[in-house]
Amino acid sequence: MLDIKKLSVSYGKHAALREVDLTVDRGEIVVMLGANGAGKSSLLKACAGLVPAHDNTRITLSGSELTELSAHKIVEAGLALVPEGRGIFGELTVRENLALGAFAKRARAAEKQNLERVIDLFPKLAERLDQAARTMSGGEQQMVAIGRALMSNPDILLLDEPSLGLSPIMTGELFKALAAIRKTGVGVLLVEQNAHQSLAISDRGYLIENGAVTGQNTAKALQSDPAVQKAFLGLGAA
Amino acid sequence: MSILKPDFIKPVGIGAVIFAALAFLPSLVDSYYMSLAISIVSFAVLATAWSMFSGPTRYISLATVVFFGIGAYTVAVLGEVLPFPLVLVCAGLAGTVIALLVGFSTLRLAGVYFVIFTFGLTELVRQVVSWYEVNVTREMGRYVFLDITQNDIYWQLLALFAVLLLTGFILGRSRLGFALRIIGEDETVAKHCGIDVTRVKVALFVLSALFMTLTGAIMAPRWTYIDPVIAFNPMLSFQVVIMALLGGPRRLLGPLLGVVPLTLLFEILTANFPNHFSILLGCVFLVIVYLLPSGVVGLYEKYSAPKKRVLATEQNAKPGGNAA
Amino acid sequence: MQISAKLRFATIAAATTAVMSTATLFGANAQETYRIGYAISKTGPGAPGAATSTIPNYEMWVKEINDAGGLKVGDKQLPIEVVEYDDRSSSEEAVRAIERLINQDKVDFILSPWGTGINLAVAPILDRAGYAHLAGTAVTDKAPQLSQRWKNSYWLLGTGEQYAVGLAEFLKGLKDEGKINDKVAMIAVADGFGIELSKAGREALEDRDFDLVYDKTYPLGSQDLATIVNDIKSLGADTFVAFSYPPGTLGLTEQSRVLGFNPKVFYAGVGTAFPLYKNRFGDNAEGVVSLGGASEDDPKIADYIKRHIAFAEREPDRWASIVNWATLQSLQQAIERAGTTDRVAINAELAKGGFDTILGTYKPGDQTFWQVGQWQDGKFVGLAPTSMEGAAELVFPKPEWKAAQ
């Protein structure tokens, strides 16, 4: 469904991504693993139209071209990003944040159902709807961010380190929610430091080093790959 | 201090020769060119002094005329009471005291809040001075009859500029100046290197204000009549900022590169298009903003740099995200 | 329409200046014209005042002379060429512009800038270069000393004290006649002019046993004076005195009308004698007292007003404009009498006086002008000094405000 071909991104002279190929299918969770500064966030941002990609890059979603679109049109095309640091509107209430999620025309008709779905997924938000988003705890803010992305009725959901700042329990809940989202047919592309838990719920994974894909496999295979264990699951040996 | 080294003596020597040569200007040109020279030198002092503080710290201050005006007004009040050198000392003291007050109370404001604050300060000082004069001294609009000629003013300004450049030059090689550069690069790092950031900033703010005050004091006898509207004309602050930004506030001689062309440009426009000065000035200004990437765009990058670091701080301070 | 005419004139003026400055560049200067220069506040806070009282007079004067074939100096008659600058209401700009006129443009004569501060700033320079300085828009208590200090300078709008004393004396007359009570409410703009006048006014009124029931200032730039009027309204003063600038003058008048504050003597100014005031308030201007005045019965003045309207498409103000015009007439006659552009000779003629102007036989510096005037039937007539020729009778008490529109 999401098909990335030869994605390259540079900041000035510094090349953040070099010719990365990557795909995510309907109802699939794909995780990207890699060290700090490997280029994972740049990949997500490029897909969402927040940073420009090189000319020969092709990004398509269900066959339709995303490459040259501006960020707001990409959302209309069905791709939603939960950025690193969440990017919620702290001054606005939870309800307003979620309502803005449905700003895309594609989502307006189904706004009510989507809201119910998000509340089902994160029941805690129900009691906080009229609270300013910034006054909530990190975990709850993360819920708002994911909920807002889901409100746009996306075909594919991109998440940048969603477990950052979450307690392990919260992280567990989050990953359960992602599994539930997958069931609705949404494709999920995940950047995570928490390799263990993310691989546990993922279908496939990519390894990214210094801006290039250095390996990809099913999540199961990666979990038992000694090289991956050494690089990302250092504890596995314990 | 490496005062006797060639890399100190040479630039200072060259500077001394240039300034000595400039001191003979009055015998070469007529008094129109002298008044133009006074304009250039006074803006050179103001823009350089402004840059001394605002260049490294990236604080855009519109308070220039507060200090300039305090200087001018001190002369208006004391000009006929005390000998002129003593008046200059008093002006310097007044400027220093106000700068200390302002510095300690406002340097925690950042960005546009600092800009607007300094602008508001101009208005406030003007109003307070007016009110004081009206209600306490009942003397509004003061006359300054001093036997100070245009050439005297020029020489004084020239000397002040020389002292300012020398101060800036020494500062650039001093620990204080180095501290200011570090603060400009990254205030957090500066603190963790053991720099008392507040004191350094206030010290530089005061130093810069002192030169502005003295400029005002030296210029004042030129106008015979001084009231708060004349002394605290906010346009001056804007002009200084624009000249300094155009020239480059992060090098000692940078502001001069903005002062000379802009003063001459203002002069040409004023002289040739008295009825369309505003329109042309505005157009020239827009052209500078849009088409001078080396002059202005480079500056934006410098001025935008601290913002990125603010973000970095926020990330550093996770969780909470309230670090800025 | 008014605006298009203004536009046309400005464009022509700009084109002329541009052509002239190019001309100077190429040194085409074989004395085919007399060069007259001035620097004036075309922009900035001084612009409205200059545009009202000074600029139209200068332009009209030049045009009339050139239409008549030029300025007569000795046996030569040459057109006047104007070099004009904008001092942007800044003393420093004015100083430089005057230096430019003297040293670069080498003009034959210089007309004075607008406003007290700027006239004072350029006075030493004009004095040093020997130019006559006829300051028609400067009100300063130091006027006598200044004329002493700079021999060829004339401070023609008098001192604040003259106006204040003139007013106090006039009011005393009314009080003595039992027409008004001894209560006066006074407000002044916190600027040089307002403070000088209110200071002198305070003394003069108290000397004449008036009771100042209100004596405050308002800051320059403040336009909302409703609270002040409301305060004063309840104090029972028969006389209201505002030493204000035009925006304040208009604001105070309007608020007084809205609040129904109608003292027997309503004095406000500067600005009351401006055409703006009459246009703005129409019949409600009737009976308002201010500084300045003009004997419109005097054919010379009536003719001047008519020409001014024809030229500038609006009336002149009835205070500084008239003085300005008289100084221009004096200057012209002094030049013609001297028969040379030599400044020493012209200055000597100016010092002699005896020029035939709209203010009668005139000697600059002799301060013959109206201190108190009043709107009567759409004319701003002079009231005091009562000894002056053509002094009108006060309309008393001030008529009731009429409802707007």
Add this chain to the structure above:
Amino acid sequence: MFSYAIFSGITLGGMYALVAMGLTLQYGVSRIMNLAYGELVIVASFIAFVFMTSLGVNPIAGLLIIIPASFALNWVIYRILLTPLVARAKNRGMLEVDSILATFGLLFIVQGVLLVWFGGNYYSYDFLNNAVDIFGATIAANRLVALGFAVVIGLGFYLILTRTRMGTALRAVAVDPTSARLVAIDVNFASCFAFTLGGAMAAVGGVLVSMFLTFSTSMGVVFTMKALIVVIMGGVGNMLGALIAGLILGVAESLVATYIDPGLTIAVTYVIFLLVLLIKPSGLFGRAAS
């Protein structure tokens, strides 16, 4: 006396708020620190003057033409003058500095054009100047109209911004433009729209204040400064904040004029403003510095 001071303060404050609300939109949402704002206010004042004196159209009716015209003018200004700056700005800080410099140039151009057309003189006209008695105070009708507009616009926009989808989107752009793009908001369009709307509000303010203030070509900066103070005091981008900050300043001025000294009215404005900045730099109703 007290009720009069309060009421005349409220009308004065309403005027401040009226003039400031457009700027708070422009600065809050579009991040354009528009130094030419006051000049555009004055332009509208002059147009109202021409309407009234030359065409005999009353200013309120004139709004029907002036609002769409100013909308178009500001749209053009944004598209031609500011879009290149928005495009090249790498972050909001850069755009702020850029827009300060560019609109400073614009200020001179607008002022220069006004000067050529209208000269430096004072202008004033007479409209709706009859006295109205209200709550024991006598106020000119035109001031009440201006106050009414301020309240209607302030509350109206408050409701639009908080209750409608488009309004919420504008606030989202103000809070975080990058995230706004992630929820399908066309940030460029929203910024342009907010700027234009702000410009139209400046025009409304200009028309209304021209009914009771004397104005001249060089007075724009006075409005810009007053508006900036109100905007920053009320919290950038906060319409209700601007309304309340404006009213506070107006009432404070009026009380000081009545009970202390009219000579301190402008000083007190700045004292209040500077105190607010020092105590709560983000303004009375602003969010924490971000």
Add this chain to the structure above:
Amino acid sequence: MTNEILLSISGLQKAFGGLIAVNQMQFDVHEGEILGLLGPNGSGKTTVMNLISGALQANEGKIVISGKDITNLPAHKISHSGIARTFQLVRVLPDLDCVENIEAGLAYRTKPLWGDAAHAAALELLERIGLAKQAHTPAGDLTYIDQKRLELGRALALQPKLLLLDEWLAGLNPSELQDGIALVRKLKNEGLTIIMVEHVMDAIRSLCDRCVVMNAGAKIADGTPDEVLSDPEVVRAYLGDSHA
């Protein structure tokens, strides 16, 4: 290793708005040891580092170094009492060259160096951290790892008693990591006391004498690396259920 206590933290509390980031933290650091500060993302490790270095002000609690109370002193005073740090996201002075970056650390410490002396000392220090060749390169042009080195060099220039390393080894590739570990060990052998926040388990195991583990702002374990990494609570909170 001596047993003298260099740094003592007790009852440390820090809240951001309603969120309590650090909750009643207390631990001691002995002279000459390397203390690992571990915990899941967002557990408050960096906040503790910021509180010690004075980048943030504590709401409650006490921080004492060498018997001197430094709680809530401004950062520059804390640096004068012998604490230097690196930052989670590397912070060099990008427009200054390497020598100047080091001089920044030399010029304002308790015994400041300036002029020629500072220049010589800076070159010496650059030699020590392996950046001698880049002495006059602007710091912004250095590679990521070299910037990390430079930042460490600047911290060392302050001649600290206690060095705070906040994920200094993060983002290094395996061979760089070995270099980095060797460098830190060398510093320890020279007698420096170090607190390091780190996720790289290899480094923790080979360098740390002792580890303090945090979760949700509070301390949940304190002991040798082996002890804490086998503590069931640590495993549950930090390492995740799959390790239980």
